[in-house]
Every structure is written in structure tokens, then in C-alpha cells.
Amino acid sequence: MRKAAAVSAAMAAPTAAAAQSTTPAASTQVPEPSAETEPLTGGRAGSDFMVDTIKALGFEYICANPGSSFRGLHESVINYGGNEKPELLTCMHEESAVAMAHGYFKIEGKPLAVMAHGTVGLQHASMALYNAWCDRVPVYLVLGNTLDATLRAPGVEWVHSVQDAAAMVRDYTKWDDTPISLPHFAESAVRAYKIAMTPPYGPVLIVADSELQEHPLGDHHGALRVPQLTMAAPPQADSSAVAEAAKLLVAAESPLLIADRLARTPAGLARLIELAELLQAAVISTQPNSLPPIAAGRMNFPNRHPLNQTLRSVAAIADADLIVGLEIANFYGATHIFRDQLERTSRPATKSGVKLITVTAGDLSVKANYQDFQRYVEADIAMAADGEATLPALIEAVRRLITPDRRRAFDARGAKLADSSRATLERARSDAAYAWDASPISTARFAAEVWQQIRGEDWSLVNGNLSGWPQRLWNFDKHHQYIGVSGGSGIGYGMPASIGAALANRKYGRLSVNIQNDGDMMYAPGVLWTAAHHKIPILTVVHNNRSYHEETMHLQRMGNRRNRGVDRAHIGNEIDNPAIDYAKLAQAMGWYAEGPISDPNNLGPSLGRAIAAVKRGQPALVDVITQPR
Amino acid sequence: MMKTLLVIGVVCLTALSGTILMAQSQAKPAAAASIEKGRLGFVTVGCAQCHGREAQGSPTTGPRLGPNGLPYAAFARYVRAPRLQMPPYTEKVLSDVDLADLYAFVQSRPKAATPPALQ
Numbered sequence: 001m002r003k004a005a006a007v008s009a010a011m012a013a014p015t016a017a018a019a020q021s022t023t024p025a026a027s028t029q030v031p032e033p034s035a036e037t038e039p040l041t042g043g044r045a046g047s048d049f050m051v052d053t054i055k056a057l058g059f060e061y062i063c064a065n066p067g068s069s070f071r072g073l074h075e076s077v078i079n080y081g082g083n084e085k086p087e088l089l090t091c092m093h094e095e096s097a098v099a100m101a102h103g104y105f106k107i108e109g110k111p112l113a114v115m116a117h118g119t120v121g122l123q124h125a126s127m128a129l130y131n132a133w134c135d136r137v138p139v140y141l142v143l144g145n146t147l148d149a150t151l152r153a154p155g156v157e158w159v160h161s162v163q164d165a166a167a168m169v170r171d172y173t174k175w176d177d178t179p180i181s182l183p184h185f186a187e188s189a190v191r192a193y194k195i196a197m198t199p200p201y202g203p204v205l206i207v208a209d210s211e212l213q214e215h216p217l218g219d220h221h222g223a224l225r226v227p228q229l230t231m232a233a234p235p236q237a238d239s240s241a242v243a244e245a246a247k248l249l250v251a252a253e254s255p256l257l258i259a260d261r262l263a264r265t266p267a268g269l270a271r272l273i274e275l276a277e278l279l280q281a282a283v284i285s286t287q288p289n290s291l292p293p294i295a296a297g298r299m300n301f302p303n304r305h306p307l308n309q310t311l312r313s314v315a316a317i318a319d320a321d322l323i324v325g326l327e328i329a330n331f332y333g334a335t336h337i338f339r340d341q342l343e344r345t346s347r348p349a350t351k352s353g354v355k356l357i358t359v360t361a362g363d364l365s366v367k368a369n370y371q372d373f374q375r376y377v378e379a380d381i382a383m384a385a386d387g388e389a390t391l392p393a394l395i396e397a398v399r400r401l402i403t404p405d406r407r408r409a410f411d412a413r414g415a416k417l418a419d420s421s422r423a424t425l426e427r428a429r430s431d432a433a434y435a436w437d438a439s440p441i442s443t444a445r446f447a448a449e450v451w452q453q454i455r456g457e458d459w460s461l462v463n464g465n466l467s468g469w470p471q472r473l474w475n476f477d478k479h480h481q482y483i484g485v486s487g488g489s490g491i492g493y494g495m496p497a498s499i500g501a502a503l504a505n506r507k508y509g510r511l512s513v514n515i516q517n518d519g520d521m522m523y524a525p526g527v528l529w530t531a532a533h534h535k536i537p538i539l540t541v542v543h544n545n546r547s548y549h550e551e552t553m554h555l556q557r558m559g560n561r562r563n564r565g566v567d568r569a570h571i572g573n574e575i576d577n578p579a580i581d582y583a584k585l586a587q588a589m590g591w592y593a594e595g596p597i598s599d600p601n602n603l604g605p606s607l608g609r610a611i612a613a614v615k616r617g618q619p620a621l622v623d624v625i626t627q628p629r
Numbered sequence: 630m631m632k633t634l635l636v637i638g639v640v641c642l643t644a645l646s647g648t649i650l651m652a653q654s655q656a657k658p659a660a661a662a663s664i665e666k667g668r669l670g671f672v673t674v675g676c677a678q679c680h681g682r683e684a685q686g687s688p689t690t691g692p693r694l695g696p697n698g699l700p701y702a703a704f705a706r707y708v709r710a711p712r713l714q715m716p717p718y719t720e721k722v723l724s725d726v727d728l729a730d731l732y733a734f735v736q737s738r739p740k741a742a743t744p745p746a747l748q
């Protein structure tokens with residue numbers, strides 16, 4: 001209990017005369033506290049019960065950069081809770097903490113908790129929250145705040161207090177609450193978890209008031225209980241819409257299934273394979289034709305499966321007479337070709353008369369301000385439902401409609417698709433050979449060298465696209481081998497998200513591989529220390545083109561459009577002079593590190609040594625000087 | 630962006646260095662197009678940012694340009710007025726002579742043999 005409460009009580013009921021006076025009455029002077037009468041210790045506190053609640057929800061870890069507004073909860077986590085389930089992970093930036101939670105979820109399928117100041121901490125965390133929101137990932141954030149103004153310490157505590165802490169991120173979080181009692185905290189904490197974990201997933205926030213945290217429990221502890229958590233079944237599509245979709249799928253000559261954030265779990269991957277093989281339908285697992293091209297949000301379909309047409313997506317889309325979008329964030333972009341010239345235009349990438357079906361839980365969670373919902377899609381059937389949960393019903397509906405004639409047609413179609421897929425993969429291998437010995441190292445050689453080192457391991461690509469070469473040269477067939485991208489394209493995601501994913505992979509003994517862009521790495525490199533401190537093994541290979549390269553290309557576009565040329569496009573975009581020594585940076589924070597590597601023949605041995613360090617339990621980094629793309 | 634031209638290991642340009650002769654016509658580049666100038670220009674006018682320093686291409690930004698790329702007329706037409714995402718290069722920012730040098734460079738790219746790691 002805080003002494004300021006006495007001040008509050010003294011001021012609560014002024015006399016009528018005092019209320020009319022502008023001079024403070026002598027009776028409002030507060031006497032010095034008495035050491036004999038003032039309680040200085042209080043035993044168990046509200047935050048202990050908060051830890052009971054957090055433990056009941058099954059969190060393995062809780063990330064935080066320490067802050068005074070949640071000091072009570074911090075102490076309860078490490079002492080009352082024994083620093084086990086959850087174990088506190090020390091982070092050096094709230095953006096890192098949330099991004100770690102983001103990556104962890106996409107491997108583990110369970111959220112990771114984060115503590116932060118309700119003001120400055122949340123401001124730091126907000127970018128990573130936006131990525132999680134766009135990527136449909138649950139993050140569970142507990143914010144410290146001191147709501148009662150009469151209890152705040154003068155000075156910084158006022159600066160760090162806020163009326164409505166969650167307001168600044170409410171546009172891109174799924175739910176929040178500010179409980180005013182411990183029973184209220186418990187109920188809202190459980191409700192928040194349930195909401196976060198009901199598709200479409202999303203970040204949630206609970207404000208843990210500092211007085212609620214720090215006030216002794218007294219005799220109330222026995223009356224407190226944590227409500228039972230009952231997870232909601234994910235929303236499935238309407239049965240008549242599923243039946244109509246199945247009819248169109250069976251009748252189509254060239255059906256195409258496009259998946260983006262479909263496979264929330266390994267079951268989603270298996271179900272998409274089942275549907276595709278049942279129909280012998282083409283599958284694309286990406287967001288084709290978008291600008292810039294963005295890899296798929298999840299591991300939806302094996303890249304070497306004969307029905308996978310991702311590497312010839314333009315042709316597959318043009319050929320389709322029916323396209324089913326499964327949890328696609330940007331279906332319009334997938335079905336149109338956008339041209340970013342002086343006059344911005346877009347035209348259909350599809351043939352005339354194509355029918356479009358969408359299945360996405362995104363239709364159940366649209367907000368107005370931030371525009372992550374993309375352009376409106378003129379679909380023939382739109383199902384506001386979770387894709388993975390809807391697939392079993394769709395598979396059964398399709399199975400019931402298939403006749404022997406259609407089966408023969410499907411088999412012929414599948415054989416053609418397999419031929420196309422095989423030829424495309426062979427062409428990709430042959431394309432990768434160009435500039436094989438170039439220095440800076442080509443992105444294709446980079447991908448091939450990493451693949452040579454990891455192909456015998458139980459690996460997991462936890463971040464990095466490398467111009468799409470891994471999808472061309474590696475063999476992805478397990479759900480944990482790819483976890484998608486940031487969602488909001490907010491830079492700074494890669495390193496912390498990959499470390500969060502590696503944390504989840506650690507207990508399975510997997511080799512986590514992060515292909516890390518240099519510009520992205522420098523947003524909050526303190527997370528390197530977090531990985532070393534908590535012994536999170538991960539192989540990070542830096543795709544170091546010494547620039548914010550996407551922006552370099554934008555500047556080229558602007559310069560040429562205005563007939564001024566591109567020779568100054570590096571200004572404001574290059575990360576050079578001095579070149580950053582990422583190996584030294586990592587070594588300074590406790591990593592094994594090598595580089596910069598600019599001779600492609602040195603890359604394989606360097607990766608081998610780094611992987612050996614990872615197998616000893618250490619995070620390891622190899623800095624690779626690369627071609628721009 | 631890498632501002633320093635580094636040694637390109639894969640390409641032995643000794644036999645191809647200097648100039649190459651090409652027939653004069655609107656559909657063909659200038660007669661004295663220079664591979665070496667084209668190599669330099671490929672970086673300084675920004676082609677390498679999307680297509681790579683060896684014009685090897687990148688799946689997400691720009692295709693491989695050589696060898697056996699477009700005929701010169703189609704190449705020049707696309708550079709001046711691209712149909713898709715590439716920034717337009719007018720004569721104000723890229724002369725016909727420089728364009729011819731670029732073409733000479735991309736045409737001189739050797740065909741790649743598939744290394745064992747890719748087989």
C-alpha cells in the first residue's frame with residue numbers, strides 16, 4: 001500500500017469552508033509517517049495472483065525490457081513464480097520482445113507473453129504489434145500503468161502514466177482491457193487469451209495497474225480464482241457455400257488453389273495436399289504479382305510437390321478458370337498485374353470469365369484506419385471463415401461429387417501440371433548457375449551453399465527470402481521449415497522474430513536458420529545479446545548488400561521518371577562508408593561469428609564452422625557480402 | 630549498395646574485352662559498342678540493382694538478360710519504354726551509345742555450366 005493514499009484520504013472530503021478558500025488549510029498538512037504504525041511489508045501481493053493467472057494460461061516464457069510500472073509483476077514472476085513457466089527473458093527493446101513472441105508463435109502455435117510499460121514501452125512495441133496484427137499472430141501483452149493519479153510518484157511516474165494505455169494501438173490489436181480488481185484481471189486475462197487464439201488470431205493487451213500489482217493480497221487471496229479457459233472452435237464456412245464451392249471445383253477445367261496464411265498448423269499443410277491431390281489441382285503458395293513480390297505467409301504446400309505451380313504463378317493464374325484464395329491477404333494483387341509507372345494502372349492477370357472464391361477469417365476482423373485489408377475483391381463466393389478449419393468440409397464435399405469421368409480428367413490434368421512443375425524446377429537450378437563464382441556472392445549461390453550445409457539436418461528457415469532462391473533450390477515439406485514473413489513489412493522483424501522462433505525450436509533440437517537482411521538487423525541489434533544470454537542456438541547468415549535495397553530501387557524509379565537518372569539513388573539508402581562489421585557486432589554480444597565473406601568458395605566452410613557452434617548451443621552468425629538481389 | 634567494382638571470378642573476358650563489331654542499323658547497336666564500358670555502366674546506371682552485376686537475374690526483381698537475351702531492337706525498346714515495373718531510361722539519362730554498351734555487356738555473358746552443388 002502506498003503512503004500517498006493517506007494524502008488522498010485527507011483531501012477527499014474538504015469542509016465547505018475549505019472548499020471555498022484559495023489558501024490550503026493547515027489541517028491538510030500530512031504528518032511524517034510513523035515507523036511504529038506504518039506497515040512496511042505486506043507479504044503476498046496482487047501480482048502474485050496475476051502470476052497464478054499467467055501460469056494457468058500455460059505461458060512458457062515472458063519477455064520484457066524491465067520497467068518500474070510492472071516492477072511488482074516482475075518480482076512475482078521471478079520469486080513467487082520461481083521464474084519457471086513462464087521464465088523471464090531479458091530483452092533490450094520492447095519491439096524485440098514482441099517480435100520474439102511473433103516468431104515463437106509461428107513455430108510453437110502458442111503465444112508468448114510480453115511485459116512492457118503502458119506508455120514508453122508500448123510506444124517501442126507498437127511497430128512489432130502492427131506486424132503481428134497484419135500477420136494474424138497472437139501476442140499477449142501485459143502493460144504496467146498507474147491509473148490513480150493520487151498514487152503516482154511525482155516526476156517520471158506521471159510521464160509514464162496514461163488514461164487509456166491501449167488506445168494508441170487499438171487500431172491494430174484484437175482486444176484489450178484495463179481491469180480494476182484482481183477478479184477482473186483474471187477474467188479479462190483468460191478472455192484475452194481466448195480472443196487472441198480464436199482465428200483470425202491477433203495481439204491482445206491487458207493493463208496491469210501498478211496499485212493492483214503492489215497492494216498486498218491480505219485476506220482476499222483465498223477468494224480469488226482463475227476462470228476456466230475454454231478455447232473457441234475456429235469458424236468454419238457456411239455449409240451451402242462449401243457445397244457450391246465444391247461443385248465449381250469439380251466442374252472446373254483449370255482450378256487453382258492459392259494459399260497465403262492458410263496453414264496455421266501442420267494439419268493445414270496436410271489438408272491442402274489432400275484437397276489438391278483429390279482434384280489434381282494447381283497450387284500456388286505465395287502472394288504472386290504483388291509489388292514487391294512477397295513470399296507466402298505460412299508453409300502451406302511442399303515446394304517440390306508436382307502440383308506446386310508457385311514458380312510459374314503468372315502462367316498458372318492466366319490459365320485458371322477457377323481460383324480459390326485460401327487466407328490470402330492480397331487476393332486482388334494475386335489476380336491483377338499492377339504497374340508502378342507515372343500513371344499507376346492495374347489489369348487482370350486472369351482470363352475472362354474466371355470465377356473467384358475466397359475463404360478467409362480476415363473478413364471477420366476488419367478495421368477502418370490501417371489499410372492492411374487490401375483492395376476489394378469481386379468474388380463469386382466469399383466465405384468469412386478460417387481456411388484451415390473449412391478444408392475438411394470442402395474436401396468431403398468435393399469427394400462426394402467426383403465421378404469416374406472427372407477422375408480421368410483430373411489425372412490427365414495432374415500429369416501436365418507435374419511436367420510443368422518439373423521443368424520449372426530444372427530451369428530454376430540452371431538459372432542459379434549464372435554468376436556462380438561472382439563476388440559479391442550471388443543470392444543463388446548463397447542459397448545453394450546454405451542448403452548444402454543444412455540439407456541433412458532437421459532445419460527450420462525462421463526468416464529470410466533471399467530473392468526466392470530457397471523456394472527454388474531447397475526442399476520444403478514440413479510445416480516448421482518455413483514460417484512466413486513479418487506481415488506488416490515493418491523493418492526490424494527478422495532478427496528478433498527468428499530468435500523467438502529459434503527459442504521454440506530449441507526444445508525440438510532443430511537447426512534454426514535465419515537469412516538476415518542487413519538493414520533489418522540494425523533496428524534493434526540488442527536482441528543478439530538476448531539470444532546469447534538465454535543460450536538460444538540459431539544460425540544467422542547476413543544477406544549483406546550494404547543498403548536498404550528496396551528503397552534504392554524506388555529511388556531509381558523516381559529518378560528516371562523525372563529524367564534525372566539514378567547515379568545518386570544510393571544517397572540515403574546505402575549502409576556503407578563505413579561498412580558495418582556484423583561479425584564483430586555479434587561477437588561483442590557473445591555470438592560465434594565469421595565474416596565478412598565475399599569469396600563464394602569460402603562460404604561453405606564458414607557456414608560449416610558456424611553450424612558446429614550452433615550444435616554446441618551457441619548462436620552463430622556469418623556475414624556474407626552479396627549481390628543486391 | 631556496393632559502390633566498389635569487385636573482381637568477377639566467373640567470367641573470363643580476356644578474349645571478349647575491347648570492342649565488338651556489330652552491323653549498322655536501327656535494329657542494332659552502334660558499331661563500336663564496348664563490353665567493358667557496358668560492364669561499368671551496368672552498375673552505374675543501376676541495372677545491377679535488379680538484374681545482378683553479371684546480368685544473371687533475380688527471381689523477384691528482374692530476369693537474366695544474357696547470354697541469348699532479347700534481340701537488340703526489343704532490348705532497346707524495353708529499356709526506353711518498359712511495359713512492366715522497370716523504370717524507363719530515356720535518352721536524357723542513358724544515351725544510345727551507353728545503351729549499346731550495356732547490350733554488348735549482357736550479350737557477352739557466358740553460358741553457365743551447372744555446378745555439382747546444383748545437380
